Amino acid sequence: MAKELWKGNEAIAEAALRAGVEAYFGYPITPQTELLEYMAREIPNYEGRVFLQAESELAAINMVYGAACGGARTMTSSSSPGVSLMMEGLSYIAGTEVPIVLVDIMRGGPGLGNIQPSQGDYFQMTKSLGHGDYHAIVLAPSTVQEAVDLTYEAFALAEAYRTVVVILADGAIGQMMEPVELPEPRPVMTEAARPSWALRGAKGRERRVLSSLYMGSERLEQLNLRLQERLREAEAREQRWEEVMTDDADILIVAFGTVGRICKTVVKAARNQGLKAGLFRPISLWPFPEERLQALASSVDQVLVVEMNAGQMLLDVRAAVAGRAPVHFLGRLGGVVPLPDEIGQEIDKLASMAAGNGVQVTPAVKTGANGAAPVTEIATGPEV
């Protein structure tokens, strides 16, 4: 199929439709609104599929929850402040073990923040998604094509693990236009293919109940153990990442999503200057691809984590590297996207540090390129 030029948000919506999504419920928020608008425009062309603009994100996620209990392939999308409102519903969805897909096109925070691309929801999506003990599978695309492919696949993953699958992108990916190849449309679920737990009316069978309420602690522990078992399976099977020139790298950059893609440019530029840089780009943020990162950390001199937040994935990288190499960090906040030059300078600094005898211990504070607020520490010295 020929490639076509698509805007990120609309491409994600089309990919979901091709994946057989039957119901979409959402609420407008920049920079994801085109996704909702695309659904509003296109879903009426498909018989039997449902689009509804909810009165709030709180309602949207609960509509998704209801449709999912009915066994429908269903999704919602939002951006950071809206996703915060969905936390309650996500926890109930996890506790009830129904599959859904959530697209979070992150923007700058906290609070109302701004509408610029950010990666500030990393903790929320990978660590603290609503109350209780659970994780969602979190996938972070760095191009529109990847967003399409991951969205298309997300429904199958959600159904296989009976869990929430999050497509975690940011305003840059939502808003940019790129050539993409769209997947073949998949048919919607037939009545016979509905999951055995779906609420379709107790016709000729025992009634079915879907609930996350377990008054006895031992029964609730059983649910939690079941959830944990499925999460362990996902950890074993769903770790995804991309590597660029890591074979002989001395400096390993770790970055995801939009910054991951910028860092590709940086790696190539560094190589042209004779610096052996490589990129490790986690695609699944949960499960975090820690085994492969650990192996790579043993063969590099330095690790540089670059994020559009104050160092959230940094903690996962540190845990995976576990002292095998020093871990440094560069982050831009508030919706600022770091430029290749800025990251390049950081690499130069690390390279010259390594050329002098190894480790500089004084932490430095870096000032933003535009002379604005200080950005982040450059954590140096061996990590333990």
Add this chain to the structure above:
Amino acid sequence: MTFLPDGIAASGIDGADLVYERPAALSDVPTHYCPGCTHGLIHRLIAEVIDELQIRERTLCVAPVGCAVFAYTYFNVDGCEAAHGRAPAMATGLKRIQPDKIVFTYQGDGDLAAIGTNEIIHAANRGEKLTVIFVNNANYGMTGGQMAPTTLAGMVTTSSPYGRDVSSVGQPMRVAELIAALPGTAYVVRRSVHNVANIRKTKAAIKTAFQVQMEGLGLSLVEVLSSCPTNWRLKPADALRWIEDEMVPVFPIGDYRVADQVVPLTRRRSSRRNGK
């Protein structure tokens, strides 16, 4: 289905003599409600209506957070559990993907009139084809009798220990009147279960509410004044009297919205009754 517990079988009553049996839409499990609480009675009325309309196999129940949190256990239909107040949104999702099903929510006053006000107002305004059974017992039962939006002026609860002060926390919220003002509703009424005559009228209203949904006319809501002897600190019989003496004057029993297309549904029944 004939419900013949061992005791009745042993007493020599056979199926033919039975005039009162467990509705098929009610599960054969004991409920957890306090003695004298009318939640169980309202459950039974709903179950009888589901049986009479022969919709058990296509009815879906959305349970609330509140004393009726286990409602899905008591109704012998497919059921699920909503987050506190979100039942109308969840029911919207269920119904939109299965328009051929009958979906009802069962909600308390804390659930529907406090945390879930937004969800019920918008579901009603959209005219979702849902049936809402709204149980008003003037307090939060499950959490131990705190003030609800429906708590009467001056009423002492655990969180209004000096009596509800309407100048600072507002007047009791009249849900039926409020929801009836929204054009998406087809049938909104208030009933009570404090005596036999009112129980019968409540059942008739619940039946109409389900029929309204079956005909796809819009949202139907039956507010039911219900007792909470435990938190009101009253004996069950006194609690029923308290509904009549204290609640009914503030929450008048009546029809607040009966859309034109619904009128024939109510007439059909009364003319049948008259013809008997």
